[in-house]
Amino acid sequence: MGLCFSRTSVRKKKPAKPRLTNNQSVGSGGSKRWSKSRKERFDDVELQDQAVTAAANILLKQQYGVAFDRSSSLRFPNSNGHSRKNQGLPRSSSSRARSLTDPLLQPHQLVVSQDTKLEDLETTHFVLVHGGGFGAWCWYKTIALLEESGFKVTAIDLTGSGINSFDTNKILSLSHYTKPLADFLENLNEGEKVILVGHDFGGACVSFAMELFPSRIAKAIFVAAAMLISGQSTLDMFSQKDVSNDLMRQAQIFRYANGNKQPPTSIDLDKSLLGELLFNQSPAKDVALASVSMRPIPFSPVLEKLSLTEANHGSVRRFYIQTPEDNAIPIQLQEDMISRSPPEQVFRLKGADHSPFFSRPQTLHKQLVEIAKLA
Template identity: 55%
Template sequence: MGNQIVSMAKSMAPKKGSKKNSSNASGRGKVRGVRKGSLEEEVMQKQALALALQQHQKAQMRLERTMSQRAAPGPTPTSTGRLPRSSSTRARSVTDPVVHPQQLVNGALDQKVLQTLETRHFVLVHGGGHGAWCWYKTIALLEEAGFTASAIDLTGSGIDYTDPNSITSLSQYVKPLFNFFEKLGENEKVILVGHNVGGACISYAMEHYPRRIAKAVFVAAAMVTDGQKAIDIFTSQSESEEDMLQKAQNFIYANGKSAPPTALEIDKNLIRDVFYNTSPSKDVALATVSIRPVPFAPLTEKLSLTSENYGSVRRFYVETGDDKALPVANQEALQRNNPPEKSFKLKGSDHAPFFSKPQALHKTLVEIAMLGAKS
């Protein structure tokens, strides 16, 4: 194969002695022209070789993926007695672990394990200013592991082009999520995941659809109590931390300065420092062009939560260890005031673990899905 690639590269490179390299200039001009032509030829040969190698690697990866899909469903131990590694080409690191290898087959949970779960369906609710787009890594990982993942665009978010300034209530903001629940099968349940102010949104949904929600997961989210507002969670921080968050926020007064704010806009020059301080640059770039103003009225609405409805749903909290928008101390205070069934920590994650620690977040979500029935 190596000889074929070299031959391919040579065939893609220009031929020596072509008319392009000939010159009718003086002797000195000819020497310089030959040297320049040789250099260009060498560069083009290297580029051709690199392209050929790249094409070969892509073809090899496609072949390996096809082979893994055609393989028998059961794992085949290697000579060392260990299960083979997943055929996924996604890079992984020690600090961003994958799902525990037990019960894994080619990167997915064993079908027997999946069949024992109360539900395989995750519903992902974004935070303020974001949209369904922010969950793209989480969606891919969950589906590869055999789950179903649905990401919701709340009103005025993502590809829902309602003017955020026109949204005047929490019920209006979460209407797409409620529409989703109305379309679920009669006995179908989901695992509801909320990020940032999405925590208040899923709390509101837990109160209205408790029998449709098997578990609720708050990811660096506003896990409010009865009578509390989402904005309370983000305005109770220490002075230095609050200043950093406030610097990234600009209020919009669509009804005039004498009326309350209608939306809150995030300063795109500061979002990396506050929200994505450990996230990859490409994801920060995605957020910069995708993030939208946050409707203000839903943030200031008090929630009415009852033990019969909201309190009947199993709750879990996921802490983000290097969060500048909602520091760990505040996340811990939330949990003391409203204890979840269990808490998980993502070390080194900023406020957006779906960008900065997607594998660790995925592992946590799968672990929550696999937790047995509450005794």
């Protein structure tokens, strides 16, 4: 998240006063295998069920090395790149109402169009990198949608995040924080490439990885993310004089694991302000999930200045997805990052808050697939 730090604005353990391109449709043709009745039955309930399955798989695969095989048709596409029909999927009465600004996409809109086959793309593998305080769990809707479209998806838990049990207060460098991502990229097969997607502070992590492994990254997508220039830290970016974020200052709670006279070791967020800061357009159930799942943000990596070169970092294609209703990284700051280091294309996710994977999952998915298709 956006960070605002000064000695006069530090809170310790109690909150106190101290311190484009236009969107294009994905897949106009669709698949003839989807009948009209199938389209009519493809609603938020089914999407939610797929999402729950995907979220369960993240946890089970990471903890136990097994998958939750509720319905293989949701996760394993056939040779044509379309998922097999699922018969008798249980219905749920807990689905949320459809959003007018994030309309439910039909099945033919959730897959790559007929004139663009998955096997023709440079890569069909997305690697999702969460933001500060989040974990792989936050991508559960995006995972379900991408897998349903035939893509391979890996969601990373960075050090001290999600189910990674390392003590956040002991993370002293960006290299340590991003080690799970670096290990994953280093172990890719020879010649294999991925599309990196970074959210929030995960953007700095993606840039760090681009410098180390440029030949293994086909594209980098920054979603409401810190897109830094060389010599800049995440704290530098959020400390610009022309950007003020009082809500972020109010929400920050600094932790001092090494004693109050030493620099902060991590940053927590006031749970009572999470909804307004990060999820002001998101469903209540996702806010509840985040409130019990988020962890502190390690402070040292936020201070670290990136060293980026044109030969490495500059060789990877970059794209930015803006979130206009963002209260954590205001649109003004997003625009400033884009102007300082222009990416190949900029997309605007209408009506999205800081967490579009919750607030606008279908349209976020649509934009990710569109970027994957770009030659």
